[in-house]
Amino acid sequence: MSEYEPVIGLEVHVQLKTQSKIFCGCSTEFGAEPNSNTCPVCLGLPGSLPVLNQRALELAIKVGLALECTVSNRIKFDRKNYFYPDLPKAYQISQYDMPVASKGHLVIEVPPHPSLPPQRGEGKSAIKGNAGISHVSSPLAGEDQGGGEVPKGNQLIPKKIEITRAHLEEDAGKLLHEGVRDGSWVDYNRAGVPLLEIVSEPDLRSPDEAFQYLTGLKSILQYLDVSDCNMEQGSLRCDANISVREKGDSKFGIKVEVKNMNSFRAVQKAVAYEIKRQVEATQAGERIAQETRLWNESKSQTFSMRSKEHAHDYRYFPEPDLVPFTVSSKQIEQIKKSLPELPQARIQRFKKQFELSGYDAYVLVSDKPLGDYFEACMNERISAKLSSNWIQSELLGELNARKLSLRESKVGPKDLAGLIRLIENNTISGKIAKEVLPEMLETGKSAETIVKEKGLVQVTDTKLLEEIADRVIQANPKTADEVRAGKAQAIGFLVGQVMKETKGKANPKLINDILSKKLSN
Amino acid sequence: MSQKINIDQTAELARLNLKSVEREKLAQDLESILAYVDQLKELNTESVPPTSHVLPLENVFRKDEVRKTNIRDAVLNHAPKRESNFFKVPKIIEGV
């Protein structure tokens, strides 16, 4: 039985964060009253003409540079002609043969760990307790993350995904079907919002890689601040092109386009489903139809768009209403210089500057607000490792449980730093700290205040601990003997007993040391 | 180069439901026009650049500023079918 490999390419449409639309002065604001952000131009009224928004081009160039593309010195627009009610002019002004940017790449760092890092706002998250990595459990990972610590960082494997091109185009309006009797409604607020279409080469080889590509791309876009990247709001959309072939074969199989995925997870699931479908079909000797399929989230399947699609002949030709554009190499250089620190660079810096593992750096950097939060903690001069762990597992776990975003957290970097400082100077144990954090989130009070109010200050009085240790050893002669005999694990029970007596306020490590010393003779 | 124009395919692309009475005449008209324009092949244009724009204009931009125009009611009022603040179109059955 031959082994198959999937071949995946992704087309991502990103709404660029300009104030006004790409060819007119209408607002791009999301959620306005239907058809209120319109004018003759974006409505495509007869006689209207487009004029290019300078900022849209700037943002497109920024993205191109961040994706290591060649930004073209000469660009032009073309008309893509087709009929649909959400397309007012019956053509979309897009770019055909002279796009803004081409031939770039995105490096994905696929973590060998099958479970994936926490994502902000990516669909509903399933919480696995308040410890461990709180993340959406991937149906593919199938691994449960218990435990209180972030797994030790393994080396991430970098993989370059080639990017064919990135081009500018205008968005279409919205067609609404749900709840409309005998027809559909059209809202043109979205028509004319600037889009950047980013097309990858078919270099992705698994649903995970697809997911990584999307998170990596979103991360870069976040850092550039060029888009809200919100799949639910539609500011980031993704279509997938999937085919399979026998391992070792250099020819491509029949390509199927999959649309209608509303989250990165959905893309991952849809890709996984489609691969399985195609492999099974191929193995059964069936021919894969070259078609467009829609992902059905509730059924977790892709379905063929059964409706007879008119053959798409877009009849591209140069847009006569827009003149060509020249971007000088000097201008490109200037824009390049203005780019902020990008994720890759930040990951390297985190590794070096804070001695974080590749994995930890990757997780913190992937989500810009998370990285910013971490750096703010670092300004408080506390342990990088502790901060990294606490941010990733405890803080995010607590926030996820409360369905809060990092921005909404009452515990800011300075607050978290305050808590960690208490651990560092032994005022409280890590265990106690885990109880303090939820309090901080609920009440907004500082760690110090809560520890003081609740009398949680760690017992470090060695004399007192020695006394308690003696008592515990006396009360548990059998276990004590086991430890003396060499069974090291048994000490755990004794530590627990001391902890109980101190109402958990003693430092477990200290107790362990004391007990070990007493039982070592 | 005289192409036999596939009138049905072209009408489909152009979203025209040609009736049989007009279909033949149109096909003939188009054939003769295409035959006429065929004379362009007499010219060797291999090294000639195409002219899409007659003026040597480039880099015409507008600033990224919001400019409000309140034409919503005017346009909805002349919609063939309007429902609330939307344009209404018939349901999609077999594509568009």
Added chain:
Amino acid sequence: MELYELTLKQAKELIAQNPAKQSELRESLSKRVQAVDPKIKAYINFTPHPNLPPQRGEGKSTISHISSPLAGEDKGGGILFGIPISIKDNIVTTGWETTCASKILKGFVPPYDATVVRKLKQAGAYIFGKCNMDEFAFGSSCETSCYGPTHNPWNLNYVPGGSSGGSAAAVAGGLAIAALGSDTGGSIRQPASFCGVVGLKPTYGRVSRYGLIAFGSSLDQIGPLTKTVEDSAILLNVLAGHDERDSTSADVPVPDYATFLGKDVKGLKIGLPKEYFVKGLDPEVEKAVKQAVQIFQDLGAAVVEVSLPHMKYAVAVYYIVAVAEASSNLGRFDGVQYGFRAESQNLKEMYFETRNQGFGDEAKRRILLGTFVLSAGYYDAYYLKGLKVRTLIKQDFDEAFKKVDVILGPTAPTPPFKIAEKLNDPLSMYLSDIYTISANLAGVPAMSVPCGFSSKDLPIGMQLTAKPFEEGTLFRAASAYEAATNWHERRPSL
């Protein structure tokens, strides 16, 4: 003389002396239209749409069809103060139905004004009416209008030319003081020639296209149709200029075109393309144009032979490039947002039926042709080829203008033809643009000026073509010719 017979210049002077003459002028025109337009059918509408709420700035007027200047704008000093201008019905006018003489746009009342209309209003003018035209400007005879043909005021059995036939006929027949038309392949100049009036197609980019319902986007220009050369200069002064809403609008300063009038043409170099005077040119037209050449020589101009070797391919290029753009521009007429929508059970039917029922034959011809030449597999052989030959045609003009200041020739190969004469022969109709099309392909300015009459007493026009942005040279040559002749003083007997 009746007030409707005044030239724009004369009307200006009259109103400047006595502002009360505004309403008298309006009355005179309205009466004339009521009396004569039923025969000519130059107008589609000469009242605004009834159900529209007053637009901002539109003062209340006692006479319904006056749109007063925008509030706060020039109330008395505008150079077109009180002047009624008739507008071809493919130029959007807020408050006035704008139909492109097509069923598919019936009832479409634009919520905005074309830039040229805004400029006219700012200069104190008002819209007198919307003129008939070939549907979507597809035609050279004004016969494809869904409202029926316009008739040539000089002889009602003849076409006024097209596509701005209504505008030209209105000016010629005393139904308008002046009018706007649009020109993609000769649609201002050829009807000007057929109606014995002055018609100017400015340099591409000289006048804003914002608000002109597009036909051939890389070819279209709006221009004036007037009784005299001077009127044309006055209007162009108002219309010309950069528009930030039109990316293809040139940012070139607008001279005072009136300063080019009344200048002599001594030493002016006039080119006669040898390709112009060949078989197919009506002998009466040739005679009239050659007489005009003589007059220029008498006035001191130097006449030189030039060559436009690729001229004979111009019509072929046009019927690829212009129709391709048109097929795309007309995609938006689908019944979704405005205009005609056919009864339909589903969306697909709506598209197919609306468009097939809404468009006339010529529109369908061009849409099909344009769709075809852009379609997969044919793009290189047709559209790309057409764009390349366009380059050759433009280069022809560049070369010729190294030797001469102005090119002279006939505007149309024949005098006006009879109504219905060419309607069933599209190709023959297309060839009536043979002299005018090249100017659109090259983007150069060109003007038609009356230069004689045929033996049937039908007008003949000559065309003057100049370098880009050299409309001044056109005015200089045309006004000198006009001063030495009196074709412009003749009026049709209606």
